[in-house]
Amino acid sequence: MIISDLTTRTLAQALRGLEAQQEAHQQNIANVETPGYLARRVDFEHSLRRAMETGRPERADLSMTNTVDPTRIDGNNVRLDRELTDLAQNSLRQQLVTEAINHQYRLIRTAIGR
Amino acid sequence: MTEINPVSNVSVGDLGGKAAATRLGDTTSERADAFGDSIGGALRGLQDAEASADAAALAGATGDLSSISDYMIAATEAQLMTEVTVAVRNRAIESFNEIMRMQV
Amino acid sequence: MAGTFHSLSIAASGMDVYQKWLEAVADNVANINTIRATDQPAYQERFIVAASVEENGRPAGAVVARAEFGSPDGIIHYDPLHPLADAEGMVKAPDVNLSDQMTHMLAAQRAYQANVAAFERARDAYMRALEIGR
Numbered sequence: 001m002i003i004s005d006l007t008t009r010t011l012a013q014a015l016r017g018l019e020a021q022q023e024a025h026q027q028n029i030a031n032v033e034t035p036g037y038l039a040r041r042v043d044f045e046h047s048l049r050r051a052m053e054t055g056r057p058e059r060a061d062l063s064m065t066n067t068v069d070p071t072r073i074d075g076n077n078v079r080l081d082r083e084l085t086d087l088a089q090n091s092l093r094q095q096l097v098t099e100a101i102n103h104q105y106r107l108i109r110t111a112i113g114r
Numbered sequence: 115m116t117e118i119n120p121v122s123n124v125s126v127g128d129l130g131g132k133a134a135a136t137r138l139g140d141t142t143s144e145r146a147d148a149f150g151d152s153i154g155g156a157l158r159g160l161q162d163a164e165a166s167a168d169a170a171a172l173a174g175a176t177g178d179l180s181s182i183s184d185y186m187i188a189a190t191e192a193q194l195m196t197e198v199t200v201a202v203r204n205r206a207i208e209s210f211n212e213i214m215r216m217q218v
Numbered sequence: 219m220a221g222t223f224h225s226l227s228i229a230a231s232g233m234d235v236y237q238k239w240l241e242a243v244a245d246n247v248a249n250i251n252t253i254r255a256t257d258q259p260a261y262q263e264r265f266i267v268a269a270s271v272e273e274n275g276r277p278a279g280a281v282v283a284r285a286e287f288g289s290p291d292g293i294i295h296y297d298p299l300h301p302l303a304d305a306e307g308m309v310k311a312p313d314v315n316l317s318d319q320m321t322h323m324l325a326a327q328r329a330y331q332a333n334v335a336a337f338e339r340a341r342d343a344y345m346r347a348l349e350i351g352r
Contacts, residue, residue, distance in 0.1 A: 032332065095346060
């Protein structure tokens with residue numbers, strides 16, 4: 001990134017985290033009937049907050065882990081209703097972060113008088 | 115991704131500072147050189163930004179791009195760098211001309 | 219689909235798997251009354267078994283791992299007037315239970331629709347990402 005202030009870098013990393021979360025939800029929904037499949041999730045918020053506090057938001061952990069929720073008879077533990085509502089919420093959060101990033105860019109444009 | 119220079123390399127303050135750092139006794143050509151260095155640095159920063167945006171666009175075209183937002187952020191920042199550089203250059207040229215007029 | 223719009227291909231793979239499920243269930247229901255002679259295998263119920271896919275450590279949706287089939291033994295019952303009846307008047311019917319098929323159909327339909335919704339969400343998210351900086 002060129003724009004190197006902490007806010008913009010953190011926002012960009014948050015967007016990457018939300019995209020990874022979206023992929024996890026998509027994968028769970030595609031595999032809702034796969035025997036033995038454990039729902040995946042991405043928990044990046046805590047890691048991002050700590051990474052931001054040290055000034056290096058790029059260090060946030062965006063990796064996917066398996067959940068340990070109880071499984072059904074076929075070994076699958078995906079809860080479809082939960083995945084769909086989480087996906088909807090993820091969408092809204094992405095919109096929010098995108099708007100915040102655009103706001104940063106608009107500030108720069110205003111500063112140079114455009 | 116290529117190494118990107120932080121935007122502080124092209125802040126107006128830096129350019130003003132470099133021009134002001136030349137002493138009154140410097141010849142016109144010496145001041146022009148210092149000024150040219152500043153603009154050159156700004157343009158290199160812009161080139162870096164455009165290179166990374168180009169690389170991301172190419173990755174998108176060949177299906178290697180893993181994050182749309184990364185590409186859009188790189189492209190927007192390249193665009194912004196252009197706008198910042200143009201604005202800075204215009205204002206720098208104005209100040210430069212003023213300094214030149216003061217000498218007479 | 220290219221790796222760029224990755225979430226779309228994940229959702230599309232899900233739609234594909236549950237589409238095939240629904241086809242298998244439709245087949246099973248269509249053949250629920252397919253009578254065969256007792257020396258023939260019965261119509262066998264078809265199950266679709268899904269598996270998750272990964273590409274380079276990244277989730278890549280689901281696929282049909284294999285089809286499984288029910289028993290070819292079927293259910294033998296007395297129907298002497300049937301053209302395929304054997305010497306004892308027995309025929310072979312498929313061992314397919316309609317209410318089981320309905321359960322499978324509902325599960326497959328729900329999963330299919332969820333993947334359609336997920337596809338649309340992914341598409342909208344990508345479209346918004348393309349608006350960054352505008």
